[in-house]
Amino acid sequence: MSSLKRxxxxxxxxxxxxxxxxxxxxSDAARELNVTREAVSRQIRALETHLGLSLFERNANATTLREWSRPYYEAISASLESMARASQMICGMDDAEAEQPADTQALADEGERARILxxxxxxxxxxxxxxxxxxxYDVVAHTSAGEALNWLASGGRADLAMLDVHMPEMxxxxxxxxIKLDPQHSRMxxxxxxxxxxxxxxxxxFEAGACDYIARSTAPAVLLARIGVQLELRQTSAALEHLLARRADRLDQAEALLAEIGQKIADYGS
Structure with missing residues (x-):
């Protein structure tokens, strides 16, 4: 087994x-996994590099498995399903709960792209x-801090903000x-x-609360890569927060049930 693991x-x-x-x-895989399409492409390329094979036929409209990839997919699919069901049993999660999508501030591609302020x-x-x-990305632009704050206060939402330093007024x-003091937008x-x-x-x-500081001379490709990293980190953090919240809810339910059982036992004894 140890030699196989390598x-x-x-x-x-x-x-x-x-x-x-x-x-x-x-794109559909990115939506299901709650990541960007670029992240999916990067992981597929890493797997193809590891195997030394091209796994998919790609065109503008579809992604099709190559003939030699199908047995590999079938073996992996069955193994992942077994792992998922075993984990589901350990967590005590039913099928309906397991299929429920994460309630995060989605960073999507194509139909609903990430929005940058x-x-x-x-x-x-x-x-x-x-x-x-x-x-x-969808871009929302303002030429003053006051305009941006008014837009956020009126219900505007963005997945990431890009700010200049020297601006009049603020x-x-x-x-x-x-932004970081506002509970609605503090995690943006x-x-x-x-x-x-x-x-x-x-x-x-960084002391003001920024996650990155980029010079205007940075090449566009590098700028896009650094933006992509921050969006992926935010999305991963949101997914983890959702998972922890669900675990906390389950713990609260278990404690309430135990309290109810304890009360029934006490009532019975009296």
Whole structure:
């Protein structure tokens, strides 16, 4: 067994491959697993590199298993189902509960893309950033901190905020602190995109609550990659929070049941 384990690919890649093969679509697999399509593609590439084989026929409309991939998929699918059912039995979870989707602030692709809030007092900067982001994300832009705060207060929601530092009325650092103080938006990742690149400026950004600090000179591909990392981290965190909340609910229910049983025993004894 120990020698076999050395040939195993990462479990994450296996799970992503099974979903993509079963659903016939990287996008559908991303929605089911609650990750981005780029994350699915990356895991599939990692598995293909590990195996030294191309697993899928890809085109614009569909993803189809290659002939030699189907036996591999069938073996993996059966194994994952057995693992899932064993875990389900241990957790005491019924089928309906196991199929319930996570209630997270979804970061989706295609039909419902992630939304990025951009705040910069220079329209030219907003246009350049919009040109980079528009192919992947929905962009909501404001030219002042006050406008952005009013939009958030009126029910506006974003998956990530990108702020300039130097702005009239309210600097980006102060805006970030205001966002982090609002319970409705405190967990939204905030990234500073600025021409200021001194160490003390970067330190001030992180102290204000930002998760990343990016110079405007950063290449678009690197900028997109760093945004993608923060969105994936937020999505993973939301999924874990949901899981912990469900576990807490189950514990509360168990304690209530025990209290009820204890009361019945006490009433019976009296």
């Amino acid at each position: 040939n195993l690919p990462p479990l994450t890649s296996i799970i992503v491959f099974e979903a993509a093969a079963r659903l016939g679509s990287f 951009v705040v910069d007092d220079m329209p030219a900067n907003i246009r350049r950033l919009h040109d980079v982001l528009r192919g992947r 600097a980006g650092y102060a805006l970030c602190r205001r 990742p905030v990234v500073f995109l600025t021409s200021l690149d001194a160490p003390q400026d970067e330190t001030a950004g």
